[in-house]
Amino acid sequence: MPSAGMVSQRSRAADRWRSADSMTSDFRWGTLVAATARALRDSGECIVPFVECEVIPPFDGSPDGIFVWFICDSATTRDEFRARALPYATGRLRTLVVEAGFPAAAAEAVRTDVTSNEEIESGGGRFNFFR
Numbered sequence: 001m002p003s004a005g006m007v008s009q010r011s012r013a014a015d016r017w018r019s020a021d022s023m024t025s026d027f028r029w030g031t032l033v034a035a036t037a038r039a040l041r042d043s044g045e046c047i048v049p050f051v052e053c054e055v056i057p058p059f060d061g062s063p064d065g066i067f068v069w070f071i072c073d074s075a076t077t078r079d080e081f082r083a084r085a086l087p088y089a090t091g092r093l094r095t096l097v098v099e100a101g102f103p104a105a106a107a108e109a110v111r112t113d114v115t116s117n118e119e120i121e122s123g124g125g126r127f128n129f130f131r
Contacts, residue, residue: 029066029102030057032101033057033068033097033102036093036102037070039096040092046085046089046092047085047088048072048080049077050071050072050085050089054071054130055067055069056068063102064109067113068111069112069113070089071114071115071116072115074116075118089112094107
């Protein structure tokens, strides 16, 4: 029979595991949107390409209020993407995330914008730029 100390250790380990599992599930919507945005990038569907994306999910893990930055390689490409591809990319992303299981009502609230690697670097790098 295990000692009380052993049971207590197992209980704490189980609690930590449940906590870690909960944390992962808290970001499942952000992870889904990020994977979908990368798939959109890789598909080449956008008339003006973007090279990366940054997804900013809410801290509570809800699907509501997710923000996606499409990142272009230069300021010139950023301006062209904004003028010619941003509405399409936003609409296509919303459609694709719903097809992947994202709540449809929350998909309509996904907001987007575009920036460039140049702008990010001049803003102090990713950490400073996106906070």
